[in-house]
């Protein structure tokens with residue numbers, strides 16, 4: 001039996017939990033901003049014929065956000081709002097500038113390294129906006 005004082009037990013439990021979460025949520029060799037094939041279904045946003053299924057999502061710093069266009073159409077996603085891309089050097093590279101194109105049945109995913117609130121938009125569809133909170 002490990003000898004741990006009663007006062008230290010809550011901290012030990014938290015530390016164990018933190019390690020477990022880090023292992024579970026860590027992509028290991030995920031390149032920030034680069035598409036990869038890793039599955040992370042909890043951080044998935046689905047795309048439809050003219051919008052995102054949801055308009056906000058929360059992920060942890062370093063986590064991968066997955067765009068699933070299996071049942072959608074061609075979209076062009078960038079950092080910005082209301083069909084206008086806006087500069088944001090903290091966002092994943094793939095989302096900067098004109099962003100990335102995605103068409104069915106593609107699934108693309110990008111790691112969000114920097115904490116912050118990111119507004120994403122599609123330049124092809126009005127009102128196709130998504131707020132990604134990384135914290």
Ligand SMILES: [Cu+2]
Pocket residue numbers: 050051074075076122123124125128
């Ligand atoms: Cu679109």
